[in-house]
């Protein structure tokens with residue numbers, strides 16, 4: 523029996539995880555969606571986090587004219603908002619504060635987004651190269667390019683703003699060579715305008731031939747041609763088995 527796609531998970535795969543979930547696609551575009559074999563724990567469709575994440579992506583991608591994001595919100599998210607005593611509605615529209623005359627800001631539960639993007643990122647990596655990273659060797663961080671970095675007390679996360687600005691400019695300005703960038707080779711009919719993914723890092727080429735990943739990996743997710751999430755898997759360097767010793771600082 524096949525193992526689950528998630529790094530470190532030894533459970534047998536009893537379900538199929540759609541990457542991203544089926545609910546992200548309008549009915550007319552549910553064609554040749556990507557899947558990986560998954561255990562129940564690492565299947566987002568079982569945890570219902572997918573609806574929370576989809577609601578937030580849609581709300582941030584809706585424009586004044588009808589687009590795919592507004593269609594998906596109407597058909598897939600809206601009917602779910604009132605279920606279980608308005609559980610999803612309360613989660614999505616949490617702690618409102620006034621933004622301007624017409625609009626309000628809502629507090630986003632980043633830990634929910636992070637656990638969703640952990641699964642999606644590892645899912646697309648596994649789909650692409652059929653290998654798992656060793657989790658202990660990596661720091662994983664997701665940058666939500668289109669979301670503001672203000673917490674409920676109005677504090678601004680300057681580090682996050684700096685990182686996001688860097689990646690935004692990098693992705694816009696650099697004509698990435700095919701050597702370091704792979705587009706996911708999608709099957710016929712797959713709707714890349716709903717979700718597309720790019721992998722950045724020379725290690726991706728090497729990993730096709732060798733057994734493991736040895737350097738950092740960047741995965742860029744794009745939803746509805748607008749909402750961008752940069753997932754940084756930063757390789758942690760270990761000095762344990764090298765002759766290099768770093769002297770402690772005198773204080």
Ligand SMILES: [Zn+2]
Nearest residue numbers: 526531561564
């Ligand atoms: Zn699993």
